[in-house]
Amino acid sequence: MYKETDILKESSVEGNLIINIGPQHPSTHGVLHLVVTLNGETIKKVEPHLGYIHRSIEKMCESLSYRQFIYVTSKMDYLSSHINNHGCAMCVEKGLQIEVPPRAQVIRVLMDELTRLSSHQLWWGAMAMDIGALTPFFHAFREREMITSIFEETCGTRLTMNYMVPGGVMADVNTNFQKSVKDFIIHFKNKINEYDELLTGNIIFQNRTKGVGFISKENAISFGCSGPTARGSGVSCDIRKLYPYEVYNQLDFDEILEPGGDCFARYLVRMKEMKQSISIIEQLIDNIPDGDFQAKTKAVLKLPKGEFYSSVESARGEFGVYIVSEGGTTPYRIKFRSPGFSNLSALDFMSREGKIGDLIAIMGSLDLVIPDIDR
């Protein structure tokens, strides 16, 4: 816990300087407040202070019905709102033991992977921007725009989709969906090579990221890291592989592991994951089965008494939903396990004894979304 006296103690050490980064700092991607203890240029300690965008979503969900609460969760990790909705819908389905029709399952996976792509694209641009290369940001947004247009076509909005509902998806896909996804894939396959050319091979970028923010496999596990952050340290933690949901066990894709443990390894994981997502989408896009897009559900959902947990692999790691039900129409308690929160906890460890400039690179490589951390 942060106490004022801690700061006084730290600052009383000879040569220590305490600076605040954020909550209004462009490189923190939102309202993250970091209290950094510096000695010269060397980081002695990083303390993240949260709460600037706390909306008490968990508490709010307790007063919402099982249909309604899913819609609020889009606002947590807004860059992968489909996946948030997916996790919540899955948890409710688990409680009600609803079988999701195959068509809905495939649509869900397609949407998840498109979300992952768009999220990683934005991360790619943002990380490059953190390090000082502004142009990639515009490149990334240009391609991301195509995905948001695909989402808009089918789901009706561009950011907070609210498309997954208990039992399936809200509406059938647009008739144009397959064509626009295929167009996008063809377009993006060229672009991802350009991404590599522009940034991955660049020696300036490599010098800024290689060996920076190292975290070993054991430490990544003990900090509870997940997603590309952990896989960049060689921890196998892909929920899609370990606890397959929907149609993931029928698909042919690799879990990307990089043993490096530094920013560059995390970067490579995400770049390769984009290619895997493309391959998943290619496998599924021509094979959307016919049938219902939504299972028949009751108008009022009542979960039986008990506790339910389900997790999905979001673009940032394991996103878990834990519902305690008393048998009513609203959850008794709900808890979200957000990947960003655990990943952020490793930030202090990663950046100690590093230079202040590296802190920004490390933060970029963690791919933090603050509303997801604060909830």
Add this chain to the structure above:
Amino acid sequence: MQALTNRLKLVNRKPMTFVEKLYLWNILKGMAITFRHIFKRKATINYPEQKRTFSPVFRGLQVLNRDEEGKERCTACGLCAVACPAEAITMEAAERSSNETHLYREEKFAARFEINMLRCIFCGLCEEACPKNAIYLSQTFAPSNYSRKGFIYKKDDLLIPHPKENPDAYAKALGERKKITN
């Protein structure tokens, strides 16, 4: 767990040559890619002069619908307010008198109907819940106002223009999203 100390991994880098140290080649390579894009098609449009078309399912501001004769469809049943996760909708019901039959479709109507656009998350649940097809999400978006109070949209703001008296405005407000169904 090991103590939190310096554990930066030392990377074995081969020393850079002088040419590499200049970083010139890499800068030029990046610049070449960037400059190539100058001659490509522009990715942006000049909003607000140009506007992109929205998909038919786009979820924008709500509209209270009328039927072909211009009667209001809403019966103030309150189902949309119950369904709303953001608790953005409030209403007051009133009973129709005999000389108001040309105004309202059913016996009961909404005397007051408010949506707080600052609370609304544009989820579309109200549209799904409405049994009378009275409310739907249009393609209008990005409202602006001078005060928070102005964002509480009253019935006048929400109601679609009269199809007989003002057909152009009616068609515009209707958009492509919903064709009228009875």
